[in-house]
Every structure is written in C-alpha cells, then in structure tokens.
Amino acid sequence: MATPESAVQDYDVVISGAGLAGSAAAILLARRGARVALLERRSDPEAYKVLCTHSLTACAYPVLDELGLIPALEKAGAVRNAARWHTRWGWIEPRSAPAGPELPYGYNIRRSTLDPLIRSHAAQTPGVDLLLGHQVTGLVRDAGRTVGVRASSPQGEREIRARLVVGADGKDSAVAKLAEVPARRYENGRFGYLAHFRDLPLPGGVSHAWFLEPDMAYAFPNDDGVTVLAVLPDKKRLPAFREDLEGSFAAFVRALPEAPPIDAAERITKITGMVDYPLHTRKPTAPGIALIGDAALTGDPLWGVGCGWALQSAHWLTEATAAAATGRGDLDRSLALYARRHRRRLTGHQLLAVDFARSRPFNPVERLMFSAATLDASLARHMHLFGSRLIGPLRFLNPLALAKASVVNIKHLRATAPPTRS
Ligand SMILES: Cc1cc2nc3c(=O)[nH]c(=O)nc-3n(C[C@H](O)[C@H](O)[C@H](O)COP(=O)(O)OP(=O)(O)OC[C@H]3O[C@@H](n4cnc5c(N)ncnc54)[C@H](O)[C@@H]3O)c2cc1C
Structure with missing residues (x-):
C-alpha cells in the first residue's frame, strides 16, 4: 500500500541512527533520489561505537565499494584482513591458490576512524540531512502504520514525517521497541x-x-x-x-x-x-518500518560479522525500497521483498551462531570441517569464504565439502597411524 496522498511528508525516508547501517542506507537511498533525514542521538559528529573489534569481513567489501569508501579507508590505514585460526588440530591458514585469484578480503579499521568517515560521507551526500543530537523517542502513526517519528532535539521536541521509517539504531533499537516488533532473544554463554x-x-x-x-x-x-x-x-x-x-x-x-x-x-x-550479550533476531519490517543492522539482527560478537551485515542490510533495503520510498511503487510489497532477502541471507548464519553461543565445544560436523581445514588448502579457503560470510551454511556444509573433509581426515589418519605389526 502506498502512503495516502493526503499525508504531508517532510522527507521520503527518516532513519533513526547514524552508525554504519544508518549512514550507509542514507547514502544509498539518497543517491536513488530519496530525501532522507538521518537522525543521530549523539551530537558529536566524531562519535563512534566503542564496544567493537571492527574487523569488517569480506562480505562488506562490495557495499564499501559501492559507497565509494575504499580509497578513503585505504588512505586512513585500514588493514586488509587475512587471518589464521587456531584449533586443537593446528592452524587453519587460508591462502589463495597458486595462480588463483586473491582471497576476498575486508578491512580492520577502528570505529573511531570508520564511524566519522561514513557519517561525514552521508552528510555530504546531496539529499541527506544529518540531524545530530536528535533522539527518536516516539513514532507517528496513522491508520495502523508508522508515518514518521518524534525526536528530542536541541530545539525541543520535533515531529518528522516520511513514507518510510528506518530503525538503524542498534541492538536496543528504539524504533523496534516503539513499534513492538516481534523479537527473539538468545542467551550468550560467553562474556x-x-x-x-x-x-x-x-x-x-x-x-x-x-x-x-x-x-x-x-x-x-x-x-x-x-x-x-x-x-x-x-x-x-x-x-x-x-x-x-x-x-x-x-x-x-x-x-x-x-x-x-x-x-x-x-x-x-x-x-x-x-558480561551479558544476548543475540537478538527481530522481524525486519512492520507497516511503514524497516529495521537494518543490529536493530534487525544482533549476532554473536565472536564471529565479527555485525558490521558487514549492517552495511549489507542497508544495501538490501535500498534495492528493495528505493523506488517505493520515493513514491514510485508499493511500499508494503517492497518491504516484504526486503524482509525475505534479509531472512534468506542471514537466518541460517544466525541459527548456527545461536547454537555455538551456548559455549559448547565443537560438534561432530565442526570437528570434521575444522580439522580437515588445518590439513587441506582448498578446505581452508572454503572455511575462509564461510567465515567471510560470502557463502551460507548450506554451501559451507554441502555434501561435496563434507565428503572431501572426510577423505582428507581418513588419509591423514592412515598416514599418521603407527605401523601394524605383522
Ligand atoms: C564486543 C563486540 C565486538 C564486535 N566486533 C565486531 C567485529 O570485529 N566485526 C564486526 O563486523 N562486528 C563486530 N561487532 C558487531 C558490530 O559492532 C555491530 O554489529 C555494528 O556496530 C552494527 O551497526 P549498526 O549501524 O546496526 O548499529 P550501531 O553501530 O550500534 O549504530 C547505532 C546508531 O544509532 C544511534 N541511536 C541509538 N538509538 C537512537 C535513537 N533513539 N535515536 C537516534 N539515534 C539513535 C546510536 O547512537 C548509533 O550511532 C562487535 C560487537 C561487540 C559488542
């Protein structure tokens, strides 16, 4: 359903939160013609998220590229993130295949560098109004759908109306709570x-x-x-x-x-x-509302994937809703498309993370894959693609990969078994 023509809109889109997800969505939507209000509760343009280890997995690269941030990141000293993982069987050390393409990479970059960079990029994008010191405190509703937000600002209370309200306000999302979006919470067994x-x-x-x-x-x-x-x-x-x-x-x-x-x-x-960091999965949409980044899904920090998913979900939202948000399509249908893509891309990853967050040792399948990846270069690369979230759990655990891991382990056992006495 499109927003009623009678409704007065100050903007096409109002976004709560100018972190990674919100700033990325503002840039991408404005480039597609939307008039965007980007609200950030903190007044300091240099503010950043302290509680983060800021390793952006390779799944973030295409969005960073589309945002035009790669040259600025490289100039700021961002480190291309190759990795090695220690397991009880030894180290998994993914390397590109001889004569093969370079392994996909993301960046390690401190949030004190990254957050101000992406926020100022958003502020400079034509069509984006960055409103610092604006904290979303309420939603404006009309006939069962959200048509804007109320915010406390240095000038007092403000009401800002828009076709689409985006909650990019982190794991304790005010937008999600105010809209009473269904959520599931999962315990994290680690601190x-x-x-x-x-x-x-x-x-x-x-x-x-x-x-x-x-x-x-x-x-x-x-x-x-x-x-x-x-x-x-x-x-x-x-x-x-x-x-x-x-x-x-x-x-x-x-x-x-x-x-x-x-x-x-x-x-x-x-x-x-x-000391307590539960995982959350929320329904990523409600009438007139989309949630992106941690507001939609807060994973386990252990896997270092939240920044990449914040950027990716901003991209998915833009692709699904940019036309409708500017009055050229059906917003509800566009939101349903976004929700479907979000679920398809992230639900499997989150289910595995929820299970691993019970702070358990490896299960048999993990033992098979991790041990084989310490021995075999192509399985180490396969592991890298999964860790970078460039492939999902189904591709990671496809029958061929499982069979290969079994063969690698059996060969290794045979090669290292003590000789039998005749
Ligand atoms: C210990 C730890 C380590 C982590 N390490 C990694 C890692 O190595 N790699 C990785 O990819 N991820 C990591 N993460 C996850 C990552 O930090 C998050 O997934 C990511 O910051 C989500 O981005 P976001 O834009 O959705 O939310 P945020 O970065 O939380 O941004 C939300 C923004 O909304 C603003 N806001 C909040 N409420 C309001 C309101 N009512 N009105 C207006 N503005 C509001 C906030 O001020 C903030 O600017 C880690 C997390 C933790 C806790």
Missing part, C-alpha cells in the same frame, strides 16, 4: 573483554582467532599500528575473571598458543567488555 595495544606484532601481520572450545580469543591488526585483542571465555569463568580483571586478561592472553607478546607491548585503552 568478553577487549583492549587496544601498540607495538604488538602478530605473526605474518594477519588477524588471529583462537578456538579453545569453549573459550575464544582474537587479535586484529588495525589502522595506525594498533592491535585489538579480545578474549571471550565461558561465563562460568566470569566471577574469578572479574576478581582481577587486568591480571586475568593478561594471563588468558599469555596462555594462548603462539601468544601475542603483550608484556612487551603498550596497552593504550582500558580493558572494556560485556
């Missing part, structure tokens, strides 16, 4: 702490992840020579860990296989973290 370091070299200069079953850790080299280190232990360890946060963090890192040498490095931030 996490992170800190930034200088002079902390990593082998090969690449990102590291440690799968310690059930604990996790990772280390990412970033712009300006800063390395971010994160530990994600099982929640059972939390009371003891908190008794001496600094000591526990350092001890955890020192005990990692091929541990980063933190004692010789300089810690340049506090150790910050989260």
Whole structure:
C-alpha cells in the first residue's frame, strides 16, 4: 500500500541512527533520489561505537565499494584482513591458490576512524540531512502504520514525517521497541573483554582467532599500528575473571598458543567488555518500518560479522525500497521483498551462531570441517569464504565439502597411524 496522498511528508525516508547501517542506507537511498533525514542521538559528529573489534569481513567489501569508501579507508590505514585460526588440530591458514585469484578480503579499521568517515560521507551526500543530537523517542502513526517519528532535539521536541521509517539504531533499537516488533532473544554463554595495544606484532601481520572450545580469543591488526585483542571465555569463568580483571586478561592472553607478546607491548585503552550479550533476531519490517543492522539482527560478537551485515542490510533495503520510498511503487510489497532477502541471507548464519553461543565445544560436523581445514588448502579457503560470510551454511556444509573433509581426515589418519605389526 502506498502512503495516502493526503499525508504531508517532510522527507521520503527518516532513519533513526547514524552508525554504519544508518549512514550507509542514507547514502544509498539518497543517491536513488530519496530525501532522507538521518537522525543521530549523539551530537558529536566524531562519535563512534566503542564496544567493537571492527574487523569488517569480506562480505562488506562490495557495499564499501559501492559507497565509494575504499580509497578513503585505504588512505586512513585500514588493514586488509587475512587471518589464521587456531584449533586443537593446528592452524587453519587460508591462502589463495597458486595462480588463483586473491582471497576476498575486508578491512580492520577502528570505529573511531570508520564511524566519522561514513557519517561525514552521508552528510555530504546531496539529499541527506544529518540531524545530530536528535533522539527518536516516539513514532507517528496513522491508520495502523508508522508515518514518521518524534525526536528530542536541541530545539525541543520535533515531529518528522516520511513514507518510510528506518530503525538503524542498534541492538536496543528504539524504533523496534516503539513499534513492538516481534523479537527473539538468545542467551550468550560467553562474556568478553577487549583492549587496544601498540607495538604488538602478530605473526605474518594477519588477524588471529583462537578456538579453545569453549573459550575464544582474537587479535586484529588495525589502522595506525594498533592491535585489538579480545578474549571471550565461558561465563562460568566470569566471577574469578572479574576478581582481577587486568591480571586475568593478561594471563588468558599469555596462555594462548603462539601468544601475542603483550608484556612487551603498550596497552593504550582500558580493558572494556560485556558480561551479558544476548543475540537478538527481530522481524525486519512492520507497516511503514524497516529495521537494518543490529536493530534487525544482533549476532554473536565472536564471529565479527555485525558490521558487514549492517552495511549489507542497508544495501538490501535500498534495492528493495528505493523506488517505493520515493513514491514510485508499493511500499508494503517492497518491504516484504526486503524482509525475505534479509531472512534468506542471514537466518541460517544466525541459527548456527545461536547454537555455538551456548559455549559448547565443537560438534561432530565442526570437528570434521575444522580439522580437515588445518590439513587441506582448498578446505581452508572454503572455511575462509564461510567465515567471510560470502557463502551460507548450506554451501559451507554441502555434501561435496563434507565428503572431501572426510577423505582428507581418513588419509591423514592412515598416514599418521603407527605401523601394524605383522
Ligand atoms: C564486543 C563486540 C565486538 C564486535 N566486533 C565486531 C567485529 O570485529 N566485526 C564486526 O563486523 N562486528 C563486530 N561487532 C558487531 C558490530 O559492532 C555491530 O554489529 C555494528 O556496530 C552494527 O551497526 P549498526 O549501524 O546496526 O548499529 P550501531 O553501530 O550500534 O549504530 C547505532 C546508531 O544509532 C544511534 N541511536 C541509538 N538509538 C537512537 C535513537 N533513539 N535515536 C537516534 N539515534 C539513535 C546510536 O547512537 C548509533 O550511532 C562487535 C560487537 C561487540 C559488542
């Protein structure tokens, strides 16, 4: 259904939240002709999300490219993110095939660099009005659909009407809550702490992840020579860990296989973290409303995928709704298209993440795939494509890949078995 002609619109689209998802959606929708109000509750244009380890997986690359941000990211020192993963069977080290194409990559870039960059890009895009210090506090409704927002601003309360209201306001989305969008919440069995370091070299200069079953850790080299280190232990360890946060963090890192040498490095931030970080899945649309980024789906930080999905969902929303949002199509049908794409692309990933968030050791299928990927270069590349979210769970666990992993493991067992006595 199109918005009634009688309704007065200040904008075509009003977006709550000028983080990654909101800024990307504003740029992409405005380029397709929409008049966009981009509301951000914080007044500082340099504000950024502190609780993030900011490794943007390769699925983010095409959107960053479309946004025109790649040259600016490279200039700002963003690090192309190759990685190695430690498992109990050894390291998985994805490399491009000899004479094959380069492995797809994303970027490690601090949010203090990335958030102001994308927000200022949005502010400079013709058709976008960035309204800082505007916090969405209510929705404007007409005949059962949302037709705008109410916001507190430095000038007082404001009402802003638009055909489409977008909630890009993070995991505690005000838009989703005000619209009472159905949501599911899943417990996370791990807690996490992170800190930034200088002079902390990593082998090969690449990102590291440690799968310690059930604990996790990772280390990412970033712009300006800063390395971010994160530990994600099982929640059972939390009371003891908190008794001496600094000591526990350092001890955890020192005990990692091929541990980063933190004692010789300089810690340049506090150790910050989260003791309870549930996963959320929300219905991504309601009449007159779309949710993108964490507002629609908050994954487990462990997998480092939320930034990529924030950018991708902004792109999917734009493709589905740009025409209708500018009065050239049926908005409800466009929103249904967006919802379908969102579900198709992310539900499988989220279900796996929800299960792994129970802080359990690897299940038999994971044991099969992870162990084989330590031995076989093509399976390591396959693992990289899945970790980068360039393929979904069904392709990752396709029968050919499972068969190949089984053969690799059987051959390895035979080759390493002690000789039988005759
Ligand atoms: C510890 C941790 C580590 C992580 N590490 C990674 C990683 O390595 N890689 C990765 O890809 N992802 C990671 N993530 C996830 C990632 O941080 C999020 O998925 C991503 O920030 C989502 O972007 P977003 O734009 O949807 O939301 P946000 O970045 O949260 O932006 C929301 C914006 O909305 C604004 N806002 C909120 N409420 C209102 C309101 N009422 N009115 C107006 N504005 C409002 C906020 O101020 C903010 O600017 C991590 C998360 C955590 C917790």
